[in-house]
Amino acid sequence: MNSTEDLANAMIDATLEGGPTDLPESLRVQRTTATNSKIKVRHGSAYEHFEQTGESKPGHEGMLHVYRWTMRTRVAE
Numbered sequence: 001m002n003s004t005e006d007l008a009n010a011m012i013d014a015t016l017e018g019g020p021t022d023l024p025e026s027l028r029v030q031r032t033t034a035t036n037s038k039i040k041v042r043h044g045s046a047y048e049h050f051e052q053t054g055e056s057k058p059g060h061e062g063m064l065h066v067y068r069w070t071m072r073t074r075v076a077e
Contacts, residue, residue: 010034013059016041018069019048029064039067046072 016028020043027041039050050067057064 013062013064014039014050014052014067015057015059015064016048016050016067016069019043019050019072023048029059030067042075046074048072 010033011031012034014030014032016023016030016039023041023043027043030039030041032039037052041048041050048069049071051070053066053068055066057066
């Protein structure tokens with residue numbers, strides 16, 4: 001594997017900030033690939049969208065990459 005493939009396959013821990021106040025804490029920490037700049041979470045009848053900020057902060061088991069809420073879209077019926 002080359003370094004580009006290694007980065008694409010590397011997993012990071014992310015924390016989701018902002019968005020609806022009733023978004024469960026269990027959904028606010030996600031595991032994602034290092035190259036994923038956006039995370040989409042299903043919440044009720046909508047998807048909450050979060051984008052990587054480039055910031056990080058300490059978590060219980062290491063550093064968490066911060067993703068901030070940007071918008072909500074409805075689930076198509």
